[in-house]
Structures are given as C-alpha cells and as structure tokens.
Amino acid sequence: MELRHLRYFLTVAEERQFTRAALLHIQQQPLSQQIQELERELGFALFTRLPREVELTSAGAAFEVDARAVLDALDQGVVNARRVANGQLGSVRIALTSSAAFHPLAPPLHLVTRRDAANPAALRFAQAVLAFVSPDAEGA
Numbered sequence: 001m002e003l004r005h006l007r008y009f010l011t012v013a014e015e016r017q018f019t020r021a022a023l024l025h026i027q028q029q030p031l032s033q034q035i036q037e038l039e040r041e042l043g044f045a046l047f048t049r050l051p052r053e054v055e056l057t058s059a060g061a062a063f064e065v066d067a068r069a070v071l072d073a074l075d076q077g078v079v080n081a082r083r084v085a086n087g088q089l090g091s092v093r094i095a096l097t098s099s100a101a102f103h104p105l106a107p108p109l110h111l112v113t114r115r116d117a118a119n120p121a122a123l124r125f126a127q128a129v130l131a132f133v134s135p136d137a138e139g140a
Helices: 003-015 018-024 028-042 058-085 135-139
Strands: 047-049 054-056 110-113 130-133
Touching: 003 018, 003 028, 003 058, 018 028, 054 058
Parallel strands: none
Antiparallel strands: 047 054, 110 130
16 A cells, blocks of 8 residues: 555545545546555445545545544654754663762763854764763863
8 A cells, every 4th residue: 555545545535526636636537546446455445436426435434534644643753753853852861880970080071962062072973962071072
C-alpha cells in the first residue's frame, strides 16, 4: 500500500465524488483506478458508487479514521525529525561515576552548551549539544 493511495482515498471520501477529488492533479479515470487497486489490495469495497457520487461503506468509514491517523502520524513524524535535525528536540544523557569529580587527577570541568559561542573548541563535532571540557581547551 502506498501513501498516495491513502491520500487519494481520503480526498475522495471528503469530496464524495471522483470528479471533485480529481483536484489532486490526477484525472478522474486514473484516480478511480487507484482507488480500485487499493480496494483489491484491502479485499473489500471502500465506496458504494452511485450515479453522481460515492458513499463510504461501513468498512470504508472505519478505514477512513485509521488512514487519517496514519497520515497525521506521518506528518507529525516529519515535524519531529525536522526539529531533531535542527537541534530543537532531543535528549542528552550524561553519566558519571559518583566519585569521578572528586578524583585528584580529574581536571576541573564546566558545562558548555551549543549556545556558548565564546567557546568553539567545545563544539568540534557538529552533533555536540553539550560538552565537558577542561579550562585549557577553551583557547584551542
């Protein structure tokens, strides 16, 4: 099943007519064929075809709810992935042993965030959201 089939189905379901649904930049006959292909794949009719319109079957009405949820979830997934790619969403996990900071050989550390433009050495790796660096690394 292809996403375009779901989009075509939902548009026909909303418009209740193949002619108006052909506003998807696909002609009426190929649109009707795509819906028939989807119905064959599913194994049941989505629409009752009337002379000038179509009506959802009970199975078609149930499928409409889930098809819309699938496309909505996909749209939200794209938004979330874009936010992660832009550094607006995500998580950072930091783990230290309880005694690491008190070890006499451990250099003093401080937190640097991506917004700390004064310390580019802390952001050598493009994916770094935050870094712990020793004070000597600031000038590097």
